[in-house]
Amino acid sequence: MPWRVSPQDRKQGIPPDPYRIWLSEVMLQQTTVAAVKAYFEKFTALWPTVTDLARAKDADVMAAWAGLGYYARARNLLKCARVVADEYGGVFPNDRASLQALPGIGPYTSAAIAAIAFDLPETVLDGNVERVMARIHAVETPLPTAKPELMALAQALTPQNRAGDYAQAVMDLGATICTPKNPVCGLCPWREGCAGYASGIMVELPRKLPKKTKPTRRGIAYVLRNSAGEWLLETRPDSGLLGGMLGWPGSDWSEDPTPAPPADVDWQAAGMEVRHTFTHFHLILDVMVSRSDVDPIQGDLVPHHAFRPADLPTVMRKVYDVAKHRFEQN
DNA sequence: CAATCGTGGTA
DNA sequence: TTACCAAGATT
Numbered sequence: 001m002p003w004r005v006s007p008q009d010r011k012q013g014i015p016p017d018p019y020r021i022w023l024s025e026v027m028l029q030q031t032t033v034a035a036v037k038a039y040f041e042k043f044t045a046l047w048p049t050v051t052d053l054a055r056a057k058d059a060d061v062m063a064a065w066a067g068l069g070y071y072a073r074a075r076n077l078l079k080c081a082r083v084v085a086d087e088y089g090g091v092f093p094n095d096r097a098s099l100q101a102l103p104g105i106g107p108y109t110s111a112a113i114a115a116i117a118f119d120l121p122e123t124v125l126d127g128n129v130e131r132v133m134a135r136i137h138a139v140e141t142p143l144p145t146a147k148p149e150l151m152a153l154a155q156a157l158t159p160q161n162r163a164g165d166y167a168q169a170v171m172d173l174g175a176t177i178c179t180p181k182n183p184v185c186g187l188c189p190w191r192e193g194c195a196g197y198a199s200g201i202m203v204e205l206p207r208k209l210p211k212k213t214k215p216t217r218r219g220i221a222y223v224l225r226n227s228a229g230e231w232l233l234e235t236r237p238d239s240g241l242l243g244g245m246l247g248w249p250g251s252d253w254s255e256d257p258t259p260a261p262p263a264d265v266d267w268q269a270a271g272m273e274v275r276h277t278f279t280h281f282h283l284i285l286d287v288m289v290s291r292s293d294v295d296p297i298q299g300d301l302v303p304h305h306a307f308r309p310a311d312l313p314t315v316m317r318k319v320y321d322v323a324k325h326r327f328e329q330n
Numbered sequence: 331c332a333a334t335c336g337t338g339g340t341a
Numbered sequence: 342t343t344a345c346c347a348a349g350a351t352t
Contacts (some may be wrong), residue, residue: 028348035338035347069336072351105351126348143338171348180346181341211345241335277343314337 001033002040004168016164018052018092018117022080025112026073026104033175039068050092053078054085059235062244063311071313075244076104094118115162119153124157124167125151128174133157134206135178138195142207150206216282218255221274221316222262223323224290229304232296241278246284249299252284262299265292276315283315284298287322 003024005016027036042064047053053061058078063285065074080103084092092113093099100110111122130143133150141149158260159166164216196202224232240242249262261267277283277296309320 027349030335030347030349031337032339032347067337069338072335073349076350104350108349112348124348127346128348148348168348175348243335278338279337280333292343 002044002108004033016117018094018113019116020044021113021193022050022092022105022109023077025079025109025116026077027068027255029109030070033067035068039065040164049083049090051090052083053081054090056081057313058244059246063246063308066311066313067317068170068243068313069244071245073104075238079103080105092117094120096120096122102121112167114142115167119162119164121158121160121163123151123155123163124171125154126171127169128153128171131180131206132170132178133172135183135196135202136190136194137148138199138201139205140207142209144209146206174288204221214277214281215255216284217253217257218284218286219246219257220251220286220288221258221319222250222267222290223270223319224263224265224292225306225327226291226293226301228293230301231304231307232299233302233307234299242315243317245313246311246318248315249296250285253281260287261297263290263292263294263296265290265294272322272325274318274322276317276318278315285315285319287319287326289326291322291327 005014012297013048023085024036024040027039046064047056057246058228061078062071062074064072083102084090094114096110096114099105099113100107105113108124108126114120114122115124126146128149130150133139133153134146134273137153139146173188173190177188181203183202185202185311188194190196194202196205222232232249234249236242236245236247249260251260257303267288267290270289272287274287275283276285309317311317312320
């Protein structure tokens with residue numbers, strides 16, 4: 001993983017870069033290593049230091065984050081970089097409390113940075129550690145009720161030395177051996193001390209409270225391109241779903257959406273709907289397209305050369321794909 | 331504190 | 342096709 005200190009660097013006494021540890025840990029929140037890698041490389045290439053990131057334009061950071069999800073992370077990332085640059089002289093604070101006071105850094109991330117970047121004996125509790133602790137101690141209390149109990153167990157095992165390496169080792173174990181499904185107990189170095197394995201219930205742990213089913217909402221998205229090749233787009237409000245991201249104007253997303261065309265022109269149905277699933281609902285979007293040169297009621301016209309579909313969040317890129325297909329039919 | 335907030339891979 | 346899941350934070 002590109003954010004880890006290589007064995008050679010470690011041997012030469014080269015310490016981890018708190019900026020890279022912080023950036024990787026924020027990107028890894030609820031996100032797989034595979035998805036993060038390319039984004040981490042892109043961000044560190046564009047902005048090698050926290051001071052560079054602090055000077056970036058908001059729109060550039062949001063565009064670079066597009067596709068990774070949980071966009072509040074990107075807004076908080078930039079806020080955090082600016083606090084570190086302006087109030088800490090570009091140097092991350094090296095204690096748990098100061099770290100957790102920064103935007104976008106919660107209990108897990110503050111502990112991870114403290115342990116991994118500063119070699120402090122803090123305990124990290126993420127989904128991996130929860131699962132490993134629940135299994136080796138056969139904790140049958142369901143999550144999230146079990147969190148305090150699992151934290152206490154994790155703290156009891158955290159070593160005073162190299163807590164960061166220990167934390168990463170437990171997370172690696174959870175990611176590769178002690179996996180949610182089909183754990184590879186035959187290869188596990190902790191098998192002999194594992195109460196879950198001994199009683200044969202390891203696969204069922206950690207238990208979780210049942211989840212609610214996702215409702216389906218509908219909506220209408222409008223894609224307009226004028227004769228100059230400009231696209232009608234809008235920057236979404238800073239808070240809420242897809243906050244701060246670029247998108248197509250549209251209706252509300254609800255059981256029965258009200259049409260809200262962003263310009264009083266002739267709209268054509270694209271003929272194909274877009275389906276997308278968010279954290280807590282399914283969305284079905286009807287796509288309307290138009291070629292016209294009327295002044296828009298809402299949104300901004302973006303020149304063709306300045307518009308990159310990759311800057312859109314995924315649901316909006318799906319809308320673009322459908323609209324593009326429709327435009328190319330004529 | 332329960333709800334909100336993305337996406338892509340996988341069984 | 343559907344549901345579940347992944348190195349959580351914020352309100």
